[in-house]
Amino acid sequence: MNNFDFYNPVKILFGKGKISELNKQIPENAKILITYGGGSIKKNGVYDQVMSALRGFNVKEFGGIEPNPRYETLMKAVEIVRNDNIDFLLAVGGGSVLDGTKFIAAAAHYTGDDEWDILAKRARVDKAVSIGAVLTLAATGSEMNSGGVITKAATQEKLAFGSPLLFPKFSILDPETLYSLPKHQIANGVTDAFVHVIEQYVTYPVDSPVQDRFSEGILKTLIEEGPKVYNSETPDYNEYANMMWAATMALNGLIAAGVQSDWATHMIGHELTAFHGLDHAVTLAIVLPGLMKHLKEKRNVKLVQFAERVWDITDGDDNSKIDMAIAKTEEFFNSIDIKTRLGDHNIKQEDVDRIIQRFTDRRVPAIGMAGDVKTDDAKVILEDRL
Amino acid sequence: MNNFDFYNPVKILFGKGKISELNKQIPENAKILITYGGGSIKKNGVYDQVMSALRGFNVKEFGGIEPNPRYETLMKAVEIVRNDNIDFLLAVGGGSVLDGTKFIAAAAHYTGDDEWDILAKRARVDKAVSIGAVLTLAATGSEMNSGGVITKAATQEKLAFGSPLLFPKFSILDPETLYSLPKHQIANGVTDAFVHVIEQYVTYPVDSPVQDRFSEGILKTLIEEGPKVYNSETPDYNEYANMMWAATMALNGLIAAGVQSDWATHMIGHELTAFHGLDHAVTLAIVLPGLMKHLKEKRNVKLVQFAERVWDITDGDDNSKIDMAIAKTEEFFNSIDIKTRLGDHNIKQEDVDRIIQRFTDRRVPAIGMAGDVKTDDAKVILEDRL
Numbered sequence: 001m002n003n004f005d006f007y008n009p010v011k012i013l014f015g016k017g018k019i020s021e022l023n024k025q026i027p028e029n030a031k032i033l034i035t036y037g038g039g040s041i042k043k044n045g046v047y048d049q050v051m052s053a054l055r056g057f058n059v060k061e062f063g064g065i066e067p068n069p070r071y072e073t074l075m076k077a078v079e080i081v082r083n084d085n086i087d088f089l090l091a092v093g094g095g096s097v098l099d100g101t102k103f104i105a106a107a108a109h110y111t112g113d114d115e116w117d118i119l120a121k122r123a124r125v126d127k128a129v130s131i132g133a134v135l136t137l138a139a140t141g142s143e144m145n146s147g148g149v150i151t152k153a154a155t156q157e158k159l160a161f162g163s164p165l166l167f168p169k170f171s172i173l174d175p176e177t178l179y180s181l182p183k184h185q186i187a188n189g190v191t192d193a194f195v196h197v198i199e200q201y202v203t204y205p206v207d208s209p210v211q212d213r214f215s216e217g218i219l220k221t222l223i224e225e226g227p228k229v230y231n232s233e234t235p236d237y238n239e240y241a242n243m244m245w246a247a248t249m250a251l252n253g254l255i256a257a258g259v260q261s262d263w264a265t266h267m268i269g270h271e272l273t274a275f276h277g278l279d280h281a282v283t284l285a286i287v288l289p290g291l292m293k294h295l296k297e298k299r300n301v302k303l304v305q306f307a308e309r310v311w312d313i314t315d316g317d318d319n320s321k322i323d324m325a326i327a328k329t330e331e332f333f334n335s336i337d338i339k340t341r342l343g344d345h346n347i348k349q350e351d352v353d354r355i356i357q358r359f360t361d362r363r364v365p366a367i368g369m370a371g372d373v374k375t376d377d378a379k380v381i382l383e384d385r386l
Numbered sequence: 387m388n389n390f391d392f393y394n395p396v397k398i399l400f401g402k403g404k405i406s407e408l409n410k411q412i413p414e415n416a417k418i419l420i421t422y423g424g425g426s427i428k429k430n431g432v433y434d435q436v437m438s439a440l441r442g443f444n445v446k447e448f449g450g451i452e453p454n455p456r457y458e459t460l461m462k463a464v465e466i467v468r469n470d471n472i473d474f475l476l477a478v479g480g481g482s483v484l485d486g487t488k489f490i491a492a493a494a495h496y497t498g499d500d501e502w503d504i505l506a507k508r509a510r511v512d513k514a515v516s517i518g519a520v521l522t523l524a525a526t527g528s529e530m531n532s533g534g535v536i537t538k539a540a541t542q543e544k545l546a547f548g549s550p551l552l553f554p555k556f557s558i559l560d561p562e563t564l565y566s567l568p569k570h571q572i573a574n575g576v577t578d579a580f581v582h583v584i585e586q587y588v589t590y591p592v593d594s595p596v597q598d599r600f601s602e603g604i605l606k607t608l609i610e611e612g613p614k615v616y617n618s619e620t621p622d623y624n625e626y627a628n629m630m631w632a633a634t635m636a637l638n639g640l641i642a643a644g645v646q647s648d649w650a651t652h653m654i655g656h657e658l659t660a661f662h663g664l665d666h667a668v669t670l671a672i673v674l675p676g677l678m679k680h681l682k683e684k685r686n687v688k689l690v691q692f693a694e695r696v697w698d699i700t701d702g703d704d705n706s707k708i709d710m711a712i713a714k715t716e717e718f719f720n721s722i723d724i725k726t727r728l729g730d731h732n733i734k735q736e737d738v739d740r741i742i743q744r745f746t747d748r749r750v751p752a753i754g755m756a757g758d759v760k761t762d763d764a765k766v767i768l769e770d771r772l
Contacts, residue, residue: 001627003401008394014644015389207624209607210631217599224595238593241387245596245644254640258400258631 001208001258008253010144011170014245016237018172019046022053022090025132025170030088033081034061035101037093044180046136050092060084065093068273068280069100071116071152074107078115081108081129091133091168094185095140095192098133099148102166105129118161119150125163133171138178138244139189139281141196141251143171151274158274173248175240183230186243187336188281190226193247194219194332195265195284198306202292203260203370205301212305215255219310221246223332230336264368265291268378271355278345285333285340290381291373292326298372342385352382387594387644394639396530397556400631402623404558405432408439408476411518411556416474419467420447421487423479430566432522436478446470451479454659454666455486457502457538460493464501467494467515477519477554480571481526481578484519485534488552491515504547505536511549519557524564524630525575525667527582527637529557537660544656559634561626569616572629573722574667576612579633580605580718581651581670584692588678589646589756591687598691601641605696607632609718616722650754651677654764657741664731671719671726676767677759678712684758728771738768 013021026032034050041047051059062077080086081104091101107115109127117123135143142148147162178186201215225243232239249255268291269283278286292303300318307313307325316324333340342352359367359375367373373381399407412418420436427433437445448463466472467490477487493501495513503509521529528534533548564572587601611629618625635641654677655669664672678689686704693699693711702710719726728738745753745761753759759767 001401001624001631003404005397005399007397011391011393012643013391015387018389207628209610209628210603210635213603213606214600217596217603220599221595238387241644242593242595245387249596257398258627 002206002260004258006253006257007164008144008167010167010252012144012173012248013170014173015241016174016176018174019049019134019177020053022050022132022134022172023057026054026057026088026090028057030057031084031086032057032059032088032090033077033084033086034059034090034092035065035077035097035104036061036063036091037065037067037097039063040180041092041136044136044177046092046134046177050090050134060086065097065100067096068149068151068158068277069096069103071103071119071150072154074100074103074150075115077104078107087129089129089131091131092136094135094137095142098135098140098142098168099150101131101133102142102146102148103150103161105131105166106161106163116152119152119159120157122161125165128163128165131166131168133168134177135171135173135244136177137181137185137189138240138247139192141193141248143168143173144248144252149270156274158270173244175237175244178240178244179235184279184337186226186230187338188279189247190222190230190243190336191281191285191333191338193250194222194226195281195288196250197222197255198288199262199265200256200259202299202302202306203262204299205305206259208259211255211257211259214249216309218246218250218255223310227335260370262368262370262373264370264373264378267367268355268381271358272347275351275354276345276347282338282345285330285338286342286345286385287381289326289330289340290384292322292329293384294377294381295372296322340385342382347386349383349386352379352386355382388592388646390644392639392643393550394530394553396553396638398530398634399556399558401627402560402562404560405435405520405563406439408436408518408520408558409441409443412440412443412474412476414443416443417470417472418443418445418474418476419463419470419472420445420476420478421451421463421483421490422447422449422477423451423453423483425449426566427478427522430522430563432478432520432563436476436520446472451483451486453482454535454537454544454663455482455489457489457505457536458540460486460489460536461501463490464493473515475515475517477517478522480521480523481528484521484526484528484554485536487517487519488528488532488534489536489547491517491552492547492549502538505538505545506543508547511551514549514551517552517554519554520563521557521559521630522563523567523571523575524626524633525578527579527634529554529559530634530638535656542660544660559630561623561630564626564630565621570665570723572612572616573724574665575633576608576616576629576722577667577671577719577724579636580608580612581667581674582636583608583641584674585648585651586642586645588685588688588692589648590685591691592645594645597641597643597645600635602695604632604636604641609696613721646756648754648756648759650756650759650764653753654741654767657744658733661737661740662731662733668724668731671716671724672728672731672771673767675712675716675726676770678708678715679770680763680767681758682708726771728768733772735769735772738765738772741768
């Protein structure tokens, strides 16, 4: 096992009716800015539950944070925070609203010249506005971690940032808030969480049985519960609850503690979103099978373990176990109507070339943290997915 | 899944050499009291590592905290904290030192008449001294939770307490500090951690696949790594590391989130320690097989799951699967030389009667939290273990 530090102070309030406990989580005299997305919270009752719980508090609101939240939009909220001396940000929404709110929290107190440096130069965050969250989508894990991903529309860049100051003070997870989600958002969320685990599990073995089994437990749960939720006509509380808790556990630092992480699938996927506007999860489902196939030999040990323990594949030699695991993974995405080929999304060789050119221009020694995906590898991986 | 709150702000620093980072975890101007046990840290080099990392700090020390730490001993440390205005307690040791230090932290600022009320009346802790820990034993999980168990020698009482104020600010876990442990302490630690998981897992099903798989992952790891560590002549770092991380994960609140917990095995075991001075872990290994056997029907679902998933028992009907799982559990304890019968420890029917009398006198509606162990059940369980 590798050495590690683990720290996660987010208080989780999980379960039906938990939004009503919101008022006990925020200082009474706080000046709150509620942040949200396209407005679904005003249709599904979540906004009303939040406002009811915050009766008597000083509350402003900022809506319109997009999926793949944009720097340009978020800077408008930063102005509000500065002008109105907001000291508590309450994100009500999914991962994009959470990520966007973390950026607002960091940028509002940023004293450098350009707030974009928080992403482009990973400028250090020395102070941040306190954040709380009411989660309405099970997907990114942002509710229990301190990072985010922001897109700059002007330059079609999508970059990550993070700071221990950006952990939410609390996150409220009520599975019932997910009942009104469009089905494709359920599918995206399950796919996103699944690939989060893979990025921390199908890497290189370091003799980490606890972490491996936690990862396998989350993956198996997503495989079982995801399609049940996706296909259900009447919501089953436990199915939603288990999917939601699995997604949170997928990216809160726990399964990454002491193991080799990767994130190459995400890095490549981000470019597909940046250039083509594809849903984040869809990009992951496109890239992952190609990456696994390309790294079949290098990541042999963990891929065989993934095949045997997650997909219960016992027959055949290692190579055929891996092939079957990759096929089953792609089938899993397809079973919840995620289209896993670039061609399905009208993305062609010249688009791949443009992405590869960007990686070449950036001259990073490797894409991701495992060291085994360089620009040439990304080319092979993407061309395999055409 | 049940509703739950989860909060665990303990920073974990895990791995070889991590004690050297101690100085970055404690405020520079802190008045530190180092607490420890029987003095093994002075023989195995841990004390020297700690003092070297704390060069330049204001440090006092308090040694002699016993296994099953005693109220009488700890109150002496409370006096030191009060007289010397200590504002940081650094526990260097195992679960007993950790638990004892939590009590010192709470009692030092207690304003009621009798500090024992923190245990006897579960009096609320409103203020506590900050705690950090250097763990030298993998067992109780106290390094990543906010509770403890203290014994009053005068009355032979052993009681639990806890408060969110008693989470350590940090805990340093260096598996190499375990290399010099006597073998029986390794066996005790593995047994203790194993039963911690069981208390949160073999209860009643609430449809919690993530939590169940995490529990199963910890149990399987303890079953694999425990005997390897116990029997090794030359220490293997990863075996120790995996055992240590499993023990921490066994009782940090994570696997308890959203499920039914029990703790009846602990409650009954505590009486065996209080009256007979048995090692804590040994009492658990005595009681658990009897408890499982007695609750075979009531806890049928989780016992079958335990048999199938943890012990890989696939043959036979449910009843025989459970019988085999109980037998394998007892064999596991015996394999690391834990003696699992009351008779092995010279405890007789009249001793059982005295324990039952105490439960009767206390008139608690049930022993543990699952509601299925009353005083009469404890009698059956203990008599089965004679």
